Structures are given as structure tokens and as C-alpha cells.
Amino acid sequence: MAEKNNNTPEKKNKFAETRENFVNAVIESLEKGKIPWQKTWDADCGNNLLYNPVTGTKYKGVNNIMLIYSSYAKGYEDNRWVTFNQAKENGWSVRKGEKGTPIEIFKFYDKSTKKDLDMTMYNSLSPAEKVEYFTKNVYIVAKNYTVFNAQQVEGIPPVEKKEVKNIDYNKIDKIMENCGVPITHKGSSAFYSPSTDQIFLPEREAFHSENDYYATALHEIAHSTGHPSRLNRDLSGKFGSKSYATEELKAEFASVFIGQEKGLNYNFENNIAYIQSWAEVIKNNHEVLFSAIKEASKITEMVLGYEKGKVLSKELTKGKDKGNEVEI
Known part of the structure; x- marks a missing residue:
């Protein structure tokens, strides 16, 4: 029997490798x-959200940041992203030599049925039953899919220019009124x-514009x-500490x-000390980027909920983020 070659390099986990490359960038x-997550695309398309024009999916969480970074690095100003096959099925074509951007998809498989998790069944369970069922029967498979910006695709119709509406600051005023925190101006x-x-x-x-005031x-x-x-x-960290940098x-x-979501520009020049502190905490622990x-995403859900007087407690938000949408 041939001797096993212990010098053969182990096959890298593609998902982990993609994440590592993203963090390093x-x-x-x-x-x-x-x-690298500042807005670069044209807001005249009607909003600032990155989306798939075929499925209507709005990219959120890690995928949102990955695509914002790609837009920043490659100078894309279009906020539409599609897969190679979606382009082909619609009579468009990805230009030869173009490289796509990886995004993450998490799928939930049921050990007992050997199929995708039946969410209708799962949602019918009590909270305690959900915990037990998920622990015993469900496993998560993480995958990468590749998408291309509309600027990389030939034949895709120009983005539909919608009438640019003024930001509805009244809605943001509602958030400020309902956040439950006194706001003092001084x-x-x-x-x-x-x-x-x-x-x-x-x-x-004291602010340069209404945008700056409300964004702050x-x-x-x-x-x-x-x-x-x-x-x-x-929230106990002092400036310069790891916990402070992570919260920021x-x-x-x-x-x-x-x-x-609100059409605000958030492109302020951050203090270089903040930027360096972010680089340091992420370099020391790559997972900090993804956990942040x-x-x-949970913070965003809570803050946007204030507009309608909806207040989510920490109990209601536990376990809500089970990964990115399966639809791409």
C-alpha cells in the first residue's frame, strides 16, 4: 500500500477563503x-439599496457590504446585480473577461426529511420546540454565489430613472420621537x-445640511x-479600547x-483614529467584521421600527438572523 503523502496541502474551504479575502481587502x-463601504452608485435610480432586478431581492447584511465594497473598489455606479445565468436567461451577456463578486447564501437542511427545512412546519412550533427541532434536525450549509454588476453586463436595459423625491425628514423625526431616548441640543x-x-x-x-443633522x-x-x-x-469601552472600536x-x-433605507448620504470623513482602530480590531479577529x-442588521431593524412606534426588545431579536436570503 502506498505511503500517504503528509505534505499534500489540504483543500481549502472555498467559503472560508472567500471571507478571508474579503476581510483582508x-x-x-x-x-x-x-x-470601503461608502456609497458610490447613482442615487437617481430612486433609492440607495443594492438589488437584483430579476428577483427583486434587496441585498442586506454581509452581502450588502460585500457589494458596496466591490462598487467602491471597481467604481461601479449602478446598484443592480445579477448572476451569469440570470443575465443569459434575459438575453443579456456578461462581458468576456469580467470577474464577478461573491455573495453568501445560507441554506437550512432538515436531517429527518433530507430536504430543505419546511419553514411552514417550523414556524408552527412553539419557541421551545423550535430550539429543540433546530438543534437536533437542522444543519446549515454556507455557499457562495457569484453576481455581476449591471455595468459588467451587455444588453441590460439602462436603469430606470425615477423622479428623485426629497427625503421625508418627517419620518426620521418620528424615529427620533419614538426612540425612547431624550435628545438634547447643546x-x-x-x-x-x-x-x-x-x-x-x-x-x-451647526450642521452643514439637514442630511448631516439627521444622519448624525x-x-x-x-x-x-x-x-x-x-x-x-x-457600551463601557473608552476611546482607544477594543470594545469602543467594535461598538463604533x-x-x-x-x-x-x-x-x-431613508435615502440619506452617510459619507462623512471619519477621524483617522477611528479608521485605524477598526483595522486593528478586525486584523486581530476577522470574525469581528461579520459579527458587527x-x-x-438588528440595530437597523430596531431603529426603523421606531418610525411606526414599534419597539423590539432584546428577547424578540434573539436568533432572528439565521443568515442571508436563499433567493439571489
Whole structure:
């Protein structure tokens, strides 16, 4: 029997390798002082959300950031993304030599049925039954799919230009009114105080525009969701600490997501110390990037819910994020 060659390199997990490449690219950008998730596409399409024009899927969470980064790195200004087959099926074609952008899909398989998890059945279970069933019978398979920006696709119709509407600041006012946190206008700094559960903002006149004022307010409201009565995050870190940098990263991503939903631009020049601290914490633990994006999705859901007077407790948000949508 032939001797086993112990020098044969192990086959890399493609999903893990793709994530590692993405994190390294983000770190490299941050170390150069560049924030790679700032908006680059044309908002005249009607909103800031990245989406698939074939399925109507709006990309969220990690996929949202991956595609924003790709837009930033490659200069894409179109916010539409499709797969190779979707382009082909619609009579379009991906230009020869174009490289796509990987996104993540999580599928849930049922060990007992050997099929996809029956969500109708699963949702009919009690909370306790769901935990038991998921633990015993369900396993998650993570996969990568490749999508192409509309600028890489020949034959795709030009993006439909919609009438650009002014941002409805009344809706953001509702969020500020219903967030449950007193907002005081004074001083020259914007911050959230965890000890008193208060937000402090400079007077409106101190901001360059309404966009800047509301974007800043929403950023501080994002921080306030970390209060023990809400999502209960660690807000004890001081400037320069790992926990402080991690919380700022969560609020940063939440600000991007909320800005997309509300049509706000969130392209402020961040202090270089913040950017370097993000690079440092991510470099020390790559998973920090993904956990921050995941938490930012929960923050976004809570903050947007304030508009309709909806308040989610930390109990209601536990376990809600089971991965990205299967539809791409």
C-alpha cells in the first residue's frame, strides 16, 4: 500500500477563503485611511439599496457590504446585480473577461426529511420546540454565489430613472420621537451617554445640511440601542479600547444600512483614529467584521421600527438572523 503523502496541502474551504479575502481587502483599505463601504452608485435610480432586478431581492447584511465594497473598489455606479445565468436567461451577456463578486447564501437542511427545512412546519412550533427541532434536525450549509454588476453586463436595459423625491425628514423625526431616548441640543459634540440614556447633539444650525443633522442623529440612536433595556451591548469601552472600536463599527454599519433605507448620504470623513482602530480590531479577529455587520442588521431593524412606534426588545431579536436570503 502506498505511503500517504503528509505534505499534500489540504483543500481549502472555498467559503472560508472567500471571507478571508474579503476581510483582508477591507483591512488593506482601512489601513490606507479609506472607508470601503461608502456609497458610490447613482442615487437617481430612486433609492440607495443594492438589488437584483430579476428577483427583486434587496441585498442586506454581509452581502450588502460585500457589494458596496466591490462598487467602491471597481467604481461601479449602478446598484443592480445579477448572476451569469440570470443575465443569459434575459438575453443579456456578461462581458468576456469580467470577474464577478461573491455573495453568501445560507441554506437550512432538515436531517429527518433530507430536504430543505419546511419553514411552514417550523414556524408552527412553539419557541421551545423550535430550539429543540433546530438543534437536533437542522444543519446549515454556507455557499457562495457569484453576481455581476449591471455595468459588467451587455444588453441590460439602462436603469430606470425615477423622479428623485426629497427625503421625508418627517419620518426620521418620528424615529427620533419614538426612540425612547431624550435628545438634547447643546454643545459642539454629538454623542450618546449610556449612563443617563441620553443623546446630545449640537444645534441644527451647526450642521452643514439637514442630511448631516439627521444622519448624525440616527448614528447616535443606533448607539442607544445598546442600552440594557434594548439590545444590551457592551457600551463601557473608552476611546482607544477594543470594545469602543467594535461598538463604533456596529453603529457605522447600522448608519450605512439606515441611510440606504431613508435615502440619506452617510459619507462623512471619519477621524483617522477611528479608521485605524477598526483595522486593528478586525486584523486581530476577522470574525469581528461579520459579527458587527450582523449586529448592525438588528440595530437597523430596531431603529426603523421606531418610525411606526414599534419597539423590539432584546428577547424578540434573539436568533432572528439565521443568515442571508436563499433567493439571489
